Amino acid sequence: MTVSLPPSPHWPELIKSGSRVFVGGNAAVPYALIQHLIDHSTGFTDIELVHMLTLGDTRWAREEYRALFKANTFFIGGDEVRKAVDEGRADYTPCFLSEISGLFSDGTLPLDAALVNVSPPDPFGYCSLGTSVDICMSAVRQAGKVIAQINKQVPRTAGHSYIHISEIDACLEADEPLVEVPTPPIDSVTERIGQYVAMLVENGATLQFGIGKIPSATLKYLTKHQDLGIHSEMLTDSILAPLEAGAITNRKKTFHPGKVVTSFAIGTQRLYDLIDNNPHIEFYPSSYVNKPANIAKNDNMIAINSALEVDLTGQVVADSLGHDFYSGIGGQVDFVSGAAMSKNGKAIIALPSTAANETVSRITACVTPGAGVVTSRGNVQYVVTEYGIASLKGKSIRERALELIRVAHPKFRAGLLEEVRQHYWVPHYQAKYPTDIPELGDIQLKKLTLQGDNFYMRPLNPADERRLQEFFYSHTKETLRLRYNHDPKQMSRAKSCNLVSVDQSTDAALCIVRQEGSRITIHAVGRFYYNPHDNSCEAAFVTRENQQGKGMAKRLLSQLIDIARQRGIDRMVAMVRADNRPMIKIFEQANFTRRVSDDPSDVELQLSLEKDA
Template sequence: MDIALPEKPDWHKLLKSGCRVFVGGHASVPYALIQDLIDNSRGFSDIELVHGLALGDTRWAREEHRQLFKVNTFFIGGQEVRRAVDEGRADYTPCFLSEVSSLFTDGTLALDAVLINVSPPDEFGYCSLGASVDICMSAVRHCDLVIAQINKHVPRTAGHSYVHIDELNACIEHDEPLTEVLPPPIDNQAERIGQYVAMLVENGATLQFGIGKIPSATLKYLCKHKDLGIHSEMLTDSIIELIESGAVTNRNKTFHPGKTVTSFAIGSRRLYDFIDNNPHIEFYASSYVNKPTNIAKNDNMIAINSALEVDLTGQVVADSIGHDFYSGIGGQVDFVSGASISKGGKPIIALPSTAKNETVSRIVPSITEGAGVVTSRGNVHYVVTEYGVASLKGKSIRERALELIRVAHPKFRAHLLEEVRKHYWVPHYQEKYPTDIPELGAIQLQKLVIQGETFYLRPLNPADERRLQEFFYSHTKETLRLRYNYDPKQMSREKSCNLVSVDQKTDAALCIVRQDGSRIAIHAVGRFYYYPEDNACEAAFVTRETHQGKGMATRLLAKLIDIARQRGINFMMAYVRADNKPMITIFEQHGFKRKRSDDPSDVELVLDLREQQ
């Protein structure tokens, strides 16, 4: 049946100077509609244009229109809008994305009109908001004057994305493609961050992510996962490969099971075609998708967000660089909060360790003057850079600082430690900063599955001080006697600090840990000490009693031998009590030979590393 469209807008009958007008944003800005308003704006002044992130040609924010429009944005984006904010011609209003709609409903930002971009109506008269439901739907529902650009390029999306033609007061028909944002190339830095983040994602988890190199790299490394779900404020091109790989089934979701849930999409034409009439992807208003209690209804909710800088207590700066506002709060806090109260949830902040060609550290002793905290130190569970994963939940300021220094760029670690020592955030005896083991390569974390349990092999580091102390006190007297050849009674924090503060480029210390969320326990430690005068090293290891006989010591020793060989060390030695048969057996299985000893209670073993160099 034929659907009658509303008349074209007579702007002077619909609007007046000083009114507040909402403009649909993201990739679906109604450019032709705005241009029609500009072309017919004679006599108008001081119209407040309210919107979120607006991509493409944000012409209304140009200097030439400063008398006609005053821009008020919830998220700074686009060259013209950013320039207008920087020059004081436009306003930035910080607000959680989940709460923007309340500004419309309670009259804080009461709307006089709404401009949106919609698909042509179907046979029943319903138009779709397509790729940008987000705060557009809330604006439509809380304003009596709705003006639309009807555009055949707007996809029809499932969920709560529909506006009936009878709800439109005026419209124009103008077809123009949605703004495309092509996936950025993934560099080595983003690859490494993506690999680390992917390690934190278990099969069956539900994901939230943003746009850029890091989310793209992360989703790339999730393609071999199983039964993932998506509940994310936005979708990008990266989800196409993830869904087509079979990794996303949404079957384990505990909120909207079987469906990918989102509120807007930004990407290429391929993405817009992918969501068009796709019944498996549902779009809802941001007030619903981003509501923390709704997010938390998904068990194992993984929220992956980025930052501009993170201080050593875990405070996250995400919308400003010093005094200069750069972007917006968006949905970061919504999803960090929701994931933190989700059963098994993990809020993750992922960012490069440096900026400006490695001249500036993004891990900082204190946030830059003028910058604002978007996500508090109490909400962050993980911070990930290309140098690893810092686990912060339940950690003291001392432990947080050491964890974050460990994932900072190596050339900034000494300075960061020096700065926090000034404030006594770390004790006076903490003198060494964390170092990496070069021979482990770019990824300093290796996932192990041992008898069905997941563990991680990684370098021991200063943040492990308390964990090593707990590991020591877990040992029986027999284990301590066999390892140390006497029965030590105490492992002080200072002694533990000395044992975990290793110059990994000279010596080497590895551990195998079990990690459940932010709960980390050391189950085995292996190390060698280097003796430069002989170009030799001495190896030792110890395993928690509950995991002895599972091959952990074997894995550690094999890795230590490999590191020593790569360093060109000639000999590896070990001194073992004669009654410690299991340990002797492990060394001998790796080619160690016994040396004659005058002390029958001890066995000296030596491996000639030159034989296979």
């Protein structure tokens, strides 16, 4: 079957001065077509170019073309566009990615024409929008005229990515490589963030992620997972490693099972080759992919997005640096909302704790003046930095502040606690800010599997105040008697706060928790108190009754012994009631020896930590 191509563009028949013209974006900008318009622009003025993120040479935004074009972008990217927005020669229109198509269809932003980059037609006359279906398909459907760059280097992608040659009013045949964006190198900070985010991803989860170091680091640590799925507004080269490792199968997806679902791709030629004629990867318009109700149809939906800053109440700034607009809303709110509605879904905001060579904290007491909140404090469930995971869902303002201070850079934590006192109620007894245990290394969270159940071991911190109080009130009288040598009746918030506010560089306090979504339950606590007068420490433990016998105390003791040894402490001692035989056994299995005690009801145990012991 022979397919006839439309005529070459004769621009006066397609647009006029003052027209609003859509330009295909991301990696598929039709550069040759735009240059053809520039070369034949005599008599044209004030053409509004509407687009998403545009990569590569955004020549239309240069100062020299200010009389010819004015850009109106939904997502700021590239030096030329960003400079034009800063100087007022271009506009930024904030909008959820899922709703941009509606601006074209309801007449808010009617389009006179659409310039798109497409593959050559197949024998039946169908061209593919390739790497950029997103809002391009909607623009093609709504624009008065469709002008296409027929480009042999545009891959043919599956899904709803096809337009028929009869829908194209004019075309220019021009082969141009798509813009390539290689995976950025992963530094130590993003490596740690990726490890923490990966801990929140269970086997069988469906993922959404963006571009940059953090998604790359996260997906690197998901290669050993099983049956992961992808429902994401975009694909990058980060998907290649887990795909090749067999971690991504889409088998457990509950919406489009067996398929990767996306709306645009930005990467290298390896990615573009992967999606070319690949029936397992389907592209759909953003109005479909980013619709929160569709996202929520995926059980175990994990949305991983980033931010420029997060304040201590959980407000997320993602498109502006103060008064300077930097990027755009994009699909963050769409996927945060969809993941929150998903069964067992998780909405994660991941970002480095600092900027500007560690001189600026990205965890802030208040939003920077002029900055806009993209995702509200009511939407965010988790905030992850290189210092850990802050769980915010269901937390009070004070609890949120403590959680977020814990994952801030250590040198900013004291200042953040003081700042938060000026704005939100913090009790007088909340005197200490969270500290890390240096001996645990970069990753303070350790995943444990005990008798088939998953738990985490981590430092106890001030945000655990209420959780420790609940832990105390879960104990039976017998447990309290064995642990405290009497039957305490109360664990006040002030006392609980004192127990969780630990200077972890001197003493050490660990807990083992189970995290189910945003629900965190303490199941065991172990600690030692340092005695500087003889360079010793005293250890103590308590385990929730229904978890006893799983080895939690043994794990905590082993970790505390390791910490004490690294600190050069000479010996560890413990005082245990003589009738607490299970606890005595745990200490003796760790090579503690009994010492003579003045009180026959107590057993004193000791372990030498010196190197020659």
